[in-house]
Amino acid sequence: MGGISIDSVxxxxxxxxxxxxxxxxxxxxxxxxxxxxxxxxxxTLLRMLAGFLPVDGGKIHFGNTDVTLRPAHKRDIGMxxxxxxxxxxxxVFDNVAYGLRARKQDETTIRARTVEYLERVGLSxxxxxxxxxxxxxxxxxxxxxxxxxxxPQVLLMDEPLSNLDAKLRVQVRETIRDLQKEAAITTxxxxxxxxxxxxxxxxxxxxxxxxxxxxxxxxxIYSTPVSAYVADFVGAANVIAATIQAHASKGADVExxxxxxxxxxxxxxxxxxxPAKVLARQEDxxxxxxxTGSGIPGxxxxxxxxxxxxxxxxxxxxxxPVLSVERTGLDHGSIQEGAAVRVVLDKALTLVVPR
Amino acid sequence: xxxxxxxxxxxxxxxLAALVVLGVFILYPLINVLTSSFGAARVDGRSGWxxxxxxxxxxxxxxxxxxxxxxVTLTTTLIGVPLAYVTARFRFPGKAxxxxxxxxTLIVPEVIAAQTWLMMLGNNGLITRALGEWGIxxxxxxxxxxxxxxxxxxxxxxxxxxxxxxxxxxDHQLEQAAQSLGAAPGKARLDVMLPVVLPAILASALLVFTxxxxxxxxxxxxxxxxxxxSVITYQTFVSEIGNDPVMQxxxxxxxxxxxxxxxxxxxxxxxxGRYEITLGxxxxxVDIRGAQALALAGAATVVVLISLLPLASVIAGAFTRARGPxxxxxxxxxxNVERVxxxxxxxxxxxxxxxxxxxxxxxxxxxxxxxxxVKKRNILTxxxxxxxxxxxxxxGTVIGIGLVMSFNQGWLSLTGxxxxxxxxxxxxxxxxxxxxxxxxxYNIPNSxxxxxxxxxxxxxRSFVAVVLPLMVPAIAAAGVLVWTTTVAELSASIVVYxxxxxxxxxxxxxxxxxxxxxxxxAYGLVLVSIIxxxxxxxxxxxxxxxFGAK
Numbered sequence: 001m002g003g004i005s006i007d008s009v010x011x012x013x014x015x016x017x018x019x020x021x022x023x024x025x026x027x028x029x030x031x032x033x034x035x036x037x038x039x040x041x042x043x044t045l046l047r048m049l050a051g052f053l054p055v056d057g058g059k060i061h062f063g064n065t066d067v068t069l070r071p072a073h074k075r076d077i078g079m080x081x082x083x084x085x086x087x088x089x090x091x092v093f094d095n096v097a098y099g100l101r102a103r104k105q106d107e108t109t110i111r112a113r114t115v116e117y118l119e120r121v122g123l124s125x126x127x128x129x130x131x132x133x134x135x136x137x138x139x140x141x142x143x144x145x146x147x148x149x150x151x152p153q154v155l156l157m158d159e160p161l162s163n164l165d166a167k168l169r170v171q172v173r174e175t176i177r178d179l180q181k182e183a184a185i186t187t188x189x190x191x192x193x194x195x196x197x198x199x200x201x202x203x204x205x206x207x208x209x210x211x212x213x214x215x216x217x218x219x220x221i222y223s224t225p226v227s228a229y230v231a232d233f234v235g236a237a238n239v240i241a242a243t244i245q246a247h248a249s250k251g252a253d254v255e256x257x258x259x260x261x262x263x264x265x266x267x268x269x270x271x272x273x274x275p276a277k278v279l280a281r282q283e284d285x286x287x288x289x290x291x292t293g294s295g296i297p298g299x300x301x302x303x304x305x306x307x308x309x310x311x312x313x314x315x316x317x318x319x320x321p322v323l324s325v326e327r328t329g330l331d332h333g334s335i336q337e338g339a340a341v342r343v344v345l346d347k348a349l350t351l352v353v354p355r
Numbered sequence: 356x357x358x359x360x361x362x363x364x365x366x367x368x369x370x371l372a373a374l375v376v377l378g379v380f381i382l383y384p385l386i387n388v389l390t391s392s393f394g395a396a397r398v399d400g401r402s403g404w405x406x407x408x409x410x411x412x413x414x415x416x417x418x419x420x421x422x423x424x425x426x427v428t429l430t431t432t433l434i435g436v437p438l439a440y441v442t443a444r445f446r447f448p449g450k451a452x453x454x455x456x457x458x459x460t461l462i463v464p465e466v467i468a469a470q471t472w473l474m475m476l477g478n479n480g481l482i483t484r485a486l487g488e489w490g491i492x493x494x495x496x497x498x499x500x501x502x503x504x505x506x507x508x509x510x511x512x513x514x515x516x517x518x519x520x521x522x523x524x525x526d527h528q529l530e531q532a533a534q535s536l537g538a539a540p541g542k543a544r545l546d547v548m549l550p551v552v553l554p555a556i557l558a559s560a561l562l563v564f565t566x567x568x569x570x571x572x573x574x575x576x577x578x579x580x581x582x583x584x585s586v587i588t589y590q591t592f593v594s595e596i597g598n599d600p601v602m603q604x605x606x607x608x609x610x611x612x613x614x615x616x617x618x619x620x621x622x623x624x625x626x627x628g629r630y631e632i633t634l635g636x637x638x639x640x641v642d643i644r645g646a647q648a649l650a651l652a653g654a655a656t657v658v659v660l661i662s663l664l665p666l667a668s669v670i671a672g673a674f675t676r677a678r679g680p681x682x683x684x685x686x687x688x689x690x691n692v693e694r695v696x697x698x699x700x701x702x703x704x705x706x707x708x709x710x711x712x713x714x715x716x717x718x719x720x721x722x723x724x725x726x727x728x729v730k731k732r733n734i735l736t737x738x739x740x741x742x743x744x745x746x747x748x749x750x751g752t753v754i755g756i757g758l759v760m761s762f763n764q765g766w767l768s769l770t771g772x773x774x775x776x777x778x779x780x781x782x783x784x785x786x787x788x789x790x791x792x793x794x795x796x797y798n799i800p801n802s803x804x805x806x807x808x809x810x811x812x813x814x815x816r817s818f819v820a821v822v823l824p825l826m827v828p829a830i831a832a833a834g835v836l837v838w839t840t841t842v843a844e845l846s847a848s849i850v851v852y853x854x855x856x857x858x859x860x861x862x863x864x865x866x867x868x869x870x871x872x873x874x875x876x877a878y879g880l881v882l883v884s885i886i887x888x889x890x891x892x893x894x895x896x897x898x899x900x901x902f903g904a905k
Binding site: 050051052071072073074075076077078079081082083085086087088089098099102103143146147150156 | 800802803805806807808809810811812813814817821824825
């Protein structure tokens with residue numbers, strides 16, 4: 001066992017450098033998610049870990065073993081693919097037993113382990129079926145059992161839930177998390193779905209253009225995004241262009257001029273004086289009655305009642321930016337379009353990031 | 356230099372090996388043919404091109420070939436396109452008959468088609484004589500009438516199948532959209548469907564043109580006084596072998612040029628109207644009844660019956676008593692068949708051995724090459740892809756001449772061996788096999804192989820364990836196709852074969868040349884059986900979808 005360490009690794013594909021000098025450490029037994037939009041290099045990174053793509057430089061360790069030059073079939077990985085990649089001509093049993101047979105285990109062990117893992121993924125009794133006779137969720141469960149039954153050192157998953165419908169996605173997601181925890185296998189999970197990443201991960205690496213933009217726990221990523229990119233990708237945030245007068249150090253309060261008003265926000269990192277961006281989560285923006293003294297005056301432009309919550313578009317100040325605001329609970333769309341409100345940006349929940 | 360710890364190296368070496376093989380056996384002969392045409396003829400020192408433009412007979416042959424190509428392309432389109440439309444859009448009694456169509460062109464080799472049409476309509480033909488007794492004289496079947504009619508009925512299925520696939524894939528909703536916008540149904544169809552289906556029609560038309568230009572069997576049996584490029588090239592080769600290869604190269608180059616020009620024109624036309632073809636749900640066939648149905652069924656039946664005529668007459672001919680060239684129709688005998696099976700089975704044995712070896716090698720090579728093309732792309736891939744498709748644009752005669760010129764002596768002397776026949780077969784059918792295997796491989800996701808590798812099985816063994824089993828049905832189908840077309844191959848093998856190595860089509864051709872139709876029919880019957888038996892076994896026992904027809 002052991003974690004994964006990636007040390008200044010670069011990957012090129014068809015002449016383009018997809019990943020440039022990237023370093024990353026994943027704790028032993030952790031569920032680590034690579035999150036990012038398509039084309040950010042997350043799948044490339046995963047395939048490089050699997051051994052399907054050669055690296056241009058750098059080192060990869062699984063535990064204490066240097067696997068940089070080790071071919072895929074000798075890396076002791078379990079891999080789950082987006083399209084399941086079940087062997088269509090083999091039965092469910094033979095699919096799951098495939099890796100054990102490759103490891104030349106005896107038939108009794110193979111039988112016992114295969115049956116055990118099919119039971120764990122809730123597919124006892126499906127041994128004789130072929131992949132075509134299974135639903136999407138069942139197929140992905142077989143793929144999961146196939147990857148886990150060999151007790152790999154590292155589990156790699158490439159968007160395993162994206163071909164499933166919303167309900168199944170949540171079910172299979174829970175199965176994945178339970179099995180991973182039980183086996184305590186270091187896992188790298190690739191997805192573009194922020195909810196999946198937040199729900200499953202011990203740690204998330206948010207990727208952008210072949211680099212890790214931010215790494216941290218789901219709470220870190222959501223509550224203290226280091227950039228507008230992160231804030232916008234994980235959850236919905238208002239991103240407002242602003243100017244800061246003086247250099248702000250990390251964690252300090254900063255005064256920001258916004259649409260004629262002066263607000264205070266917290267600097268996420270060290271930021272030089274000049275143009276910057278202010279971030280405020282939709283649910284963190286408060287709307288008060290116009291007669292309360294706090295906040296900045298604003299006008300409700302649009303209201304969308306969504307049942308459990310209500311979505312407003314609010315003009316900040318008289319000619320300031322338009323903010324998205326989400327109110328939950330008892331609001332029930334009580335503020336009318338055109339109404340005057342006062343917009344309050346809490347200084348603990350409003351962040352300043354570099355431009 | 357990037358570090359490639361994995362399988363990159365071995366696949367690159369295999370690609371290189373494939374490229375070398377293709378270069379030696381396809382590109383090198385082709386270059387030989389093209390360059391020799393610029394050499395000086397030994398007779399008078401003029402280059403082949405000077406002779407070509409000086410001698411009217413050569414220019415006539417070029418003109419005739421192009422005219423024949425255009426006419427047959429037109430006639431096949433006129434039959435194939437309406438037939439495809441009717442089949443795709445209507446249901447009528449007897450429609451199942453049309454499903455037989457693709458089979459007929461495959462199972463009846465060109466040489467047999469030409470022969471049987473002669474037995475019916477030739478100077479001594481059954482129908483010619485019967486009508487003569489009634490006092491109705493038929494014009495000579497030799498020359499233009501025979502060439503056009505026989506080639507039309509051999510090649511229209513290519514247009515039919517290409518168009519049918521396109522119409523079936525055409526999104527019916529587009530047509531409905533046009534109607535909803537106020538276009539009349541007929542006009543809507545023309546406006547919306549034609550531009551979408553046209554590329555497919557054009558592609559199959561080009562194929563037909565190429566096949567007509569390259570056709571040797573029908574051209575030489577029925578051409579008579581109509582000089583044609585393929586015939587004149589072959590004659591030049593036969594009379595000048597080992598003597599003066601300039602003229603044969605020049606004529607071969609001309610036919611390469613004609614096909615290249617047609618290919619270029621097709622690309623040009625297609626590139627002017629670029630659109631994405633959305634494959635949608637095709638329209639459901641509509642039931643039609645009454646007089647219309649009768650007319651459609653009648654027309655379809657006539658087409659099918661004419662297509663089946665060669666098959667019927669080769670069977671009849673094989674069992675008809677003959678004295679020399681005279682067929683005694685109505686007097687039955689098994690003597691012809693006994694003779695070819697017992698006294699002179701050599702052509703049968705030769706065919707089975709050469710085609711068997713060629714089919715096996717072809718499957719192995721084309722599966723391997725396709726795997727490299729689809730799954731292991733590198734900088735050599737485009738060159739391999741191009742070279743593997745090149746034989747499509749070369750007629751059998753050209754391929755044969757190229758092989759003889761290149762491997763007559765020197766480091767690899769193959770003339771007079773069985774190997775050169777097998778090689779000619781292999782090259783002619785290579786594009787078939789590669790296209791077939793490639794399309795199968797495109798449908799097998801990479802992840803299946805990677806899943807196997809990730810579970811600890813090395814790459815090559817993963818291919819064998821999980822990819823190959825998925826390819827088996829397609830490889831088997833390709834095998835049947837390659838086999839059926841290889842045993843019927845004439846134009847390349849007749850150029851490269853040597854005495855004692857006659858194959859069935861060569862022997863049949865020689866017998867037709869001597870007017871011995873009964874014996875030719877007997878060999879023809881054997882040839883058709885050799886073609887038919889694997890098809891029947893594959894489609895009934897193994898339920899293979901050989902013709903892509905559902």
